[in-house]
Amino acid sequence: MAAVSAMDSVEARSAGEPLDELDARILAGVRSLWDALDPVPSTLVDQIRFAMDLESADFEVLRLTERMRFDVARGEEQSRLITFDSDSLTIMIKIDLNRNGTVRVDGWLTPPASHPIELRTTAGSLSTASDDGGRFALDGITPGMAQLVVRPTGTVNGNRERTVTTPSIVL
């Protein structure tokens, strides 16, 4: 017990000292441990850079709130369902892999409205528009990183509606 309380008082004194080089070494050691134990996914930085490469900073960011995978009837390949949410808009997309290796995306906007929609991919941008029911579809997409950008043309209280973007995902 004497050893424990002696250690406590050493610790208390030590806590008030300025940081020194041993502290720096210990922190560098902690960093290298966590780097090895739980590394940042190798594609994350590229995915973030791709998503941030937008022409304007004035947009609303949707959250990815749900991912689902399910088997297509009688097919071997899976469909994916992803939901993006914000206070003003929800986008649900269904992602399917075509036999020729390209990707098809079927989407629904809620509240339903017709808006110009852009799908940014590393192979270029694809444009379409949702119908009055909020539905849209894009086909022949090159697999890889992609990001949906909705550019409403209407106004709210005299202000132009804000552009809405999803985070980038891998199709």
Place this chain on the structure above:
Amino acid sequence: MPFPSHPAQVPTSHARQVPADRSDQHVRLASLLADAKAGDRAGLDEIVRELTPLLWHVARSEGLDEETAADVVQGSWLNLLGSLQGIHSPIALTSWLITVTKREAWRVNGARRTERADEDVLARLPDPSDRPDEWVVADEQRKQLWRAVGLLSDRCQRLMRVVAFTHRPSYQEVGVALGIARGSIGPTRGRCLARLRALLAMDAEGCDTDGWRR
């Protein structure tokens, strides 16, 4: 090299300052931030590379699985674009990013708890009480460090993990942004790091290895 193996490199004076590379990072971040605010894409890309590991460990230490942590970290960066012009220093930038990431991690955790109350998200993270032999090269100092980290409180473990990925002038703000005031680091060592040092010193004595304090 994070672990100089030669004991001669360890200074005897405890007042010796932290090596220059940590504050160099701070200076570099300041200039990258200025570039990014002026619209330089390369500056922003470099900041993302520099600070994403920090945000990753903030999200993961809050118990998020890898996929969710990646989503949350990306969301923080996207939201930064709209706030960038109001951020004037690397410390403010770091605090802003940690705060937004932690808040979002809490929100996600809250939503998940109501859906799957029985699932302990923290259980998916590696447990510091396990020896890291399987993941880390056999290095007695690393094993010592891992043992010592595992003996810290959860709060101190989280603080150490995140601070280790931060440039030094931000240490104090990191504690604040994480909601950990007591035990925080900077300008003094703080309780968590003092405890880690004491644990390492004890372990080194017991094991008679090339100690940290030599």
